[in-house]
Amino acid sequence: MKLEIRNVKKTFKNKTAVDSFSMELQSGECVGLIGPNGAGKSTLIKMIADIINPDTGEILLNGKRISSIKKEIGYLPQYPNFFNWMTAKETLMFMGKLSGLSKNGLNTAIPNILKKVGLSGEEDSKVGTFSGGMKQRLGIAQTLLHKPSLIIMDEPVSALDPIGRREVLNLIQEIKKETTILLSTHILGDAQEICERFIVIKNGLKIEDTSIIELLQRNSDNKLNIEITEKDQKWIGTIEELPYVKGIEVIGNQLKVEVENLENNKNLLLGHALKHDVDIVKFEVGNDTLEDIFLKLVVEK
Amino acid sequence: MNSFIVLMNKEFTQMVRDFKIIWLPLVFILLGITQPVMTYYLPTILEALGSGQGITIDPNIAAQQGGEILAGTLGAQFDQLGIIIIAISLMGIIQTDKANGMLAFILTRPVPVRSYVGGKIASNYIFTAFSVAVGYLASYLYVNLLFTNVAIFDMLTALLFYLVWILFIISFTTMISTLINSPGLIALISIAFLIGCRLIVGLSSMIDIINPASMSKHAMEVLITGSVNSNAIVNLVVSLLCAAIAIFITNYWISNKKFSNE
Numbered sequence: 071m072k073l074e075i076r077n078v079k080k081t082f083k084n085k086t087a088v089d090s091f092s093m094e095l096q097s098g099e100c101v102g103l104i105g106p107n108g109a110g111k112s113t114l115i116k117m118i119a120d121i122i123n124p125d126t127g128e129i130l131l132n133g134k135r136i137s138s139i140k141k142e143i144g145y146l147p148q149y150p151n152f153f154n155w156m157t158a159k160e161t162l163m164f165m166g167k168l169s170g171l172s173k174n175g176l177n178t179a180i181p182n183i184l185k186k187v188g189l190s191g192e193e194d195s196k197v198g199t200f201s202g203g204m205k206q207r208l209g210i211a212q213t214l215l216h217k218p219s220l221i222i223m224d225e226p227v228s229a230l231d232p233i234g235r236r237e238v239l240n241l242i243q244e245i246k247k248e249t250t251i252l253l254s255t256h257i258l259g260d261a262q263e264i265c266e267r268f269i270v271i272k273n274g275l276k277i278e279d280t281s282i283i284e285l286l287q288r289n290s291d292n293k294l295n296i297e298i299t300e301k302d303q304k305w306i307g308t309i310e311e312l313p314y315v316k317g318i319e320v321i322g323n324q325l326k327v328e329v330e331n332l333e334n335n336k337n338l339l340l341g342h343a344l345k346h347d348v349d350i351v352k353f354e355v356g357n358d359t360l361e362d363i364f365l366k367l368v369v370e371k
Numbered sequence: 372m373n374s375f376i377v378l379m380n381k382e383f384t385q386m387v388r389d390f391k392i393i394w395l396p397l398v399f400i401l402l403g404i405t406q407p408v409m410t411y412y413l414p415t416i417l418e419a420l421g422s423g424q425g426i427t428i429d430p431n432i433a434a435q436q437g438g439e440i441l442a443g444t445l446g447a448q449f450d451q452l453g454i455i456i457i458a459i460s461l462m463g464i465i466q467t468d469k470a471n472g473m474l475a476f477i478l479t480r481p482v483p484v485r486s487y488v489g490g491k492i493a494s495n496y497i498f499t500a501f502s503v504a505v506g507y508l509a510s511y512l513y514v515n516l517l518f519t520n521v522a523i524f525d526m527l528t529a530l531l532f533y534l535v536w537i538l539f540i541i542s543f544t545t546m547i548s549t550l551i552n553s554p555g556l557i558a559l560i561s562i563a564f565l566i567g568c569r570l571i572v573g574l575s576s577m578i579d580i581i582n583p584a585s586m587s588k589h590a591m592e593v594l595i596t597g598s599v600n601s602n603a604i605v606n607l608v609v610s611l612l613c614a615a616i617a618i619f620i621t622n623y624w625i626s627n628k629k630f631s632n633e
Binding site: 155 | 373374377378381384385471472473478479480481482628
C-alpha cells in the first residue's frame with residue numbers, strides 16, 4: 071500500500087483551502103494531520119476519500135486513482151450520522167453490502183467487529199439512541215468491515231467527551247497494528263499518543279512533516295524551568311553572573327534559565343540555589359511541550 | 372447492480388419504519404373516495420343545510436357519468452392535493468442525505484452514482500405509483516357503486532397514462548431536492564412548477580406536446596370519452612423523456628460532486 075498526494079490544490083470561491091500539498095504514506099504508518107481549525111485538514115481528507123475533487127494535482131493509492139479502488143479505503147467522517155432508524159447491525163450490514171461484501175460473510179464478520187469496538191450487546195439498538203462515542207465506534211467498525219488497506223479518519227475524537235475520547239483512542243491504538251491510518255486532529259495530545267509521524271498544515275500549506283521524536287529534539291534548547299518564592303527574588307541577580315548561565319527569563323516567580331550545557335550545568339545551578347538557601351518550589355528540565363511547538367509552528371511561521 | 376438493490380431495499384425499509392407505507396396509500400384512498408362521495412351526496416347536503424331559498428336543484432339534470440367522476444378524482448383531487456402531498460413527502464429524498472452527510476458517506480463506498488439515484492427513484496416511484504393506484508381503485512369502486520360503471524379497460528389505460536405523469540412528478544422533485552438545500556424551498560418550487568404545468572394544460576397545443584401534465588389530461592379524456600387522444604402516444608414519449616432529463620441532471624450533479632461544494 072502506498073498513498074501518494076501530488077501537488078493537490080483546492081479553492082472554494084476565492085478561498086484556497088489546500089495549496090500545493092504533497093505527501094506520501096507507506097504501508098503500516100500512522101500519520102496525524104494536525105493544524106488549527108480552518109487549516110484545510112477536512113478538505114484534504116475529503117479529497118483523499120474522493121468526496122470532493124481537487125482543482126489540480128492527483129491523489130493515487132497504489133498508483134491508481136482512489137475513485138477506481140474505493141474498496142481499499144475506509145473512511146470515517148467527522149460526524150458519522152448514519153441513519154437513526156437503523157440498528158447497529160443493520161448499519162454495518164448496509165455499509166458492508168455497499169462495499170460489495172456478501173451477506174453470509176457479513177453475518178459472521180459483524181458480531182466480531184462489534185465485539186472489537188466494544189458494542190456487542192448493542193447490535194439491535196437503534197443508532198439514534200447512541201452516544202457520540204458509540205457512534206464513533208460504530209463508524210470505526212464500519213471502516214474496518216471491508217478490511218481496507220488505508221483508513222482515513224476526520225477528527226475521530228475531537229467532538230467526544232473525555233470518556234468517549236479514551237475509548238476511541240484505545241480502539242485506534244488497537245487497530246493501527248493491523249492497518250495504515252491517516253487521521254486529522256487539532257488536539258496534539260491525541261496525535262502524540264497514537265501517531266509516530268505528523269504533518270502540520272496551516273492555511274492549506276504543509277509546514278512540517280516529521281516524527282515526534284525529531285520534533286521534540288529539534289525544539290529542546292538548554293533551558294531549566296525554576297519556580298521560587300517571593301523572598302528569593304534577589305537570588306536571580308546572583309545567578310545572572312554565573313559563567314554557564316546564558317540568559318534568564320523571569321515571569322513572576324517562574325524563571326527560565328538558559329544554560330550552556332544542560333547535562334553538566336543543571337546540578338551546579340541546583341547546588342548554587344541550595345547554597346543560597348533558596349526556597350525551591352519547582353526545578354525541571356524545560357523541554358517544550360508538543361503544544362508549545364505546535365503553537366510556535368502554527369502561530370509564528 | 373448489487374448496490375442498486377441494496378439501496379432500494381434500504382428505501383423500502385425506511386418507508387416501513389417511517390410508517391409512510393401506511394399513511395401515503397391511506398391519504399390517496401381518502402382523496403380517491405372524496406370525489407365520488409361528495410358528488411353523490413352534494414345535492415342531499417345542500418338540501419339539508421340550505422333552506423332551499425334561491426337554490427334550485429333540478430332533479431332532471433343530466434346524471435353524471437361514472438367516467439366523468441373518476442376523471443374528476445384525477446383532475447380535482449390527485450392533481451391538486453395529491454401533487455402537494457407527493458412533493459412534500461419527497462422533498463427530502465436527496466436533501467436529507469446531503470444535509471447529514473450520508474450522501475457523501477455512501478459514495479465513499481464503491482457505489483456508482485447511478486445506483487444511488489436509480490435506487491431512490493425506482494423505490495419511491497414504485498411506492499408512490501402503488502399509493503396512487505390504490506387510491507384510484509378505491510375511487511373506481513365507489514364510482515361503480517354510486518354512478519354508472521366505467522369500462523375496466525378505460526380505467527386501466529387512464530391509470531397507465533396518469534402514472535407516467537407521476538413518474539415525472541417524482542423525477543422532477545428528486546432533481547430539485549438535489550439542486551437545492553432548503554427543504555421548504557424544494558417543496559415550494561416543486562409544487563409551484565408541477566401545479567403550474569397542470570394549470571397550463573389546454574392553453575396552447577404547442578406547449579401541451581412538451582408538457583408532461585398533458586398525460587393527466589389524456590387520462591381524463593380516456594375516462595370521459597372512452598377513446599385515446601391521438602397525441603397521447605407522442606406525449607407519453609415526451610413525458611418519459613422529460614423524466615429522463617430530470618434524472619440525468621440529478622445524476623450529473625451528484626457525479627460531479629457539486630453537492631459538496633459549499
